[in-house]
Amino acid sequence: RKEVEQDPGPFNVPEGATVAFNCTYSNSASQSFFWYRQDCRKEPKLLMSVYSSGNEDGRFTAQLNRASQYISLLIRDSKLSDSATYLCVVSRDSGGGADGLTFGKGTHLIIQP
């Protein structure tokens, strides 16, 4: 089983719709979880951290299920500018890890007008 698995998509979604995608991780000792966004041919940028109780940032909601070892991202009222690749990122260490992060391959989202 790969360390961090994501459905690569693409997810083609009409503007204004709600879209959700999940990510699973294999290491039960993982402590920190993140969603990064990567635009085409650009660097990854932090979208949001994921906390055990779930957290929301505007139109974005992240959930963590430790028992099932999966993380989800929900985007409401999607905008054309949300089109990007969303990377699920996991760290073994509680604080993000000095030895870096484990990245999923990403889920490609296309918002259509």
Added chain:
Amino acid sequence: NAGVTQTPKFRILKIGQSMTLQCTQDMNHNYMYWYRQDPGMGLKLIYYSVGAGITDKGEVPNGYNVSRSTTEDFPLRLELAAPSQTSVYFCASSSPPHKTGGTEQFFGPGTRLTVL
């Protein structure tokens, strides 16, 4: 603040050539990282550093070397380029991780390297 800067943006190398990818950050971050991203793949950690003078191997260090003589700079050296090193290279930096939660890594714009 410029954040994390990388040079060059693009480079084509012949097999066996050497080069250094430059990375500089102006956020006074102790932690710096080098990743590579192959098409359709996740980022893989090559090397990381927790401070000046301290470096350690990541997941895919073979064929690369690093040094960290200052807080700001973290160059990545390819000694004998091979086609398998064709990739996009990202440098990143961060503050020290928290115990109770993660810390954001800031990435540079990347260097696109092709080895022919």
